[in-house]
Amino acid sequence: MVVMKVIFHEQFLQSYTHDPAASPGRLDQSYREVGGKYAFLEPSPCEEEDVLLAHTNEHYNRVKGDESVFASAKLAVGATIDAALCAAKGEPSFALCRPPGHHASPDHSWGFCYFNNIAIAVKKYLLNYPEKKILVVDFDLHYGDGTANIFQGNPAVIFYELPSGKGYKAISELKKFLEGQKVDMIACSAGFDRHVNDWGGMLTTSDYGDIGNYLGEYAHKYCENKIFAALEGGYNSRALAESIVAFLDGIEAGRY
Numbered sequence: 001m002v003v004m005k006v007i008f009h010e011q012f013l014q015s016y017t018h019d020p021a022a023s024p025g026r027l028d029q030s031y032r033e034v035g036g037k038y039a040f041l042e043p044s045p046c047e048e049e050d051v052l053l054a055h056t057n058e059h060y061n062r063v064k065g066d067e068s069v070f071a072s073a074k075l076a077v078g079a080t081i082d083a084a085l086c087a088a089k090g091e092p093s094f095a096l097c098r099p100p101g102h103h104a105s106p107d108h109s110w111g112f113c114y115f116n117n118i119a120i121a122v123k124k125y126l127l128n129y130p131e132k133k134i135l136v137v138d139f140d141l142h143y144g145d146g147t148a149n150i151f152q153g154n155p156a157v158i159f160y161e162l163p164s165g166k167g168y169k170a171i172s173e174l175k176k177f178l179e180g181q182k183v184d185m186i187a188c189s190a191g192f193d194r195h196v197n198d199w200g201g202m203l204t205t206s207d208y209g210d211i212g213n214y215l216g217e218y219a220h221k222y223c224e225n226k227i228f229a230a231l232e233g234g235y236n237s238r239a240l241a242e243s244i245v246a247f248l249d250g251i252e253a254g255r256y
Contacts, residue, residue, distance in 0.1 A: 004248050005086045005093040007079040008040040012097050016072040020235045021099055021112035029241040034096060037245060043082045043095075045074035046120070050081060053123035054116050054150050056107045063114045073099055073114040080117035080230040084125050087185060087228035092216065092251050094190070095230040096244070102144035102189045102232050109146060117230045118189050119150040125185065126156055132184040135160060137174070139211055140191020140232040141200040147189060158183065162194075167207035174211065178218045185226040186219050192234030192243040199235060208243040212250025220255040227251065 013031060015022045051060050051074075064070050076097040086093035101118060103111035122134050136151070138144035139162040151157040158181065163173045192208065194200035219227035229247070234240035 004038050004252055005083070005091050006034055006038045006040050006096055006248075007043050007082045007086075007093060008035075008096045009042055009075055009079065011072065011075055014072075016068045016099065017066070019112045021233070023235070026235065026237055026240070027096065027098065029237045030096060030244050033241040033245050034248070038248065041082065041086075043075060043079035045071070046077035046081055050077060050120055050124060051115050053127070054106060054119045055104070059107045059109070063109075069099070069114055076101065076117050076230075077115050077120050080121040080228075081124055083228040083230060084121040084187070087226045088125060088129075090225040092219065092225055092255070093228045094244075094248055095228070097231055100191070100232040101230070102138055102140060102147045102191070103142070104146040105149040111142060113146060116146050116150060118187050119147050121228070121230070122157060122187050129184070130156070132156065133158070133182070134185050134187055135181060135183040136187045136189065137215065138162065138189035138191070138232075139194070140189055141193040141198075142191070142233065144189050144232075162211075165202065167203050167210070170202070171207060171210050171214070175214050178214060181218075183223065185223055186215055186228075188215065188227070188229035189232045190229040190244075190247060191232035192240050195234070195236065195239040195243055197236050197239040205239070205242045205246045209246035209250040212247040213254040216251035216254025218254075219251075225255060
């Protein structure tokens with residue numbers, strides 16, 4: 001039986017700058033609770049050529065100018081690439097990493113993001129499998145403008161943003177959307193800041209389990225279990241840990 005892979009490095013527990021995504025202790029509980037159920041694989045930093053798949057040289061050099069951010073950002077990209085490589089082998093995977101990435105466009109970034117982890121990983125996958133079609137699902141509280149900008153006009157990538165609203169309404173829309181798709185892999189910008197105990201106040205922990213379940217079920221039926229995700233938002237450490245576990249458990253349940 002293929003078991004969910006979680007890509008994690010202890011450096012992700014360290015603070016790299018002053019913003020909510022980098023706050024001390026943000027991932028400590030997630031590290032304990034996710035690690036109590038799933039095995040960790042340790043990533044290596046990405047290469048410059050990986051970042052340049054989605055970003056300009058100018059943007060790369062701007063981020064490079066902040067040494068502590070740069071090191072963490074390269075490691076987060078590396079973790080997400082590793083998650084995509086696992087998924088390509090039919091091994092569902094999750095990059096428990098930071099900084100997040102979905103507000104990083106080709107030549108600029110904001111919202112605690114620097115390099116677009118998901119977009120770079122998808123671009124690298126498509127280098128090897130140019131005939132494939134990828135669905136990127138973003139369920140963070142905030143619109144993944146960077147990801148949308150990077151893939152605008154790219155027929156190989158469908159970008160889907162979970163609608164705003166309470167659990168049943170938003171998740172039923174996701175289920176309806178999935179029914180009309182035919183893709184080879186799912187990539188998720190997994191933000192958990194819609195949680196009722198976080199900034200968004202919309203989704204419960206079990207709602208995140210349902211999201212994982214629908215995505216895992218689709219991936220099992222149509223994508224040979226090719227699904228991966230990378231952490232975006234989520235700032236209540238307890239709600240974040242519980243929601244990540246629920247999401248991963250949901251993906252696992254959807255496969256059987």
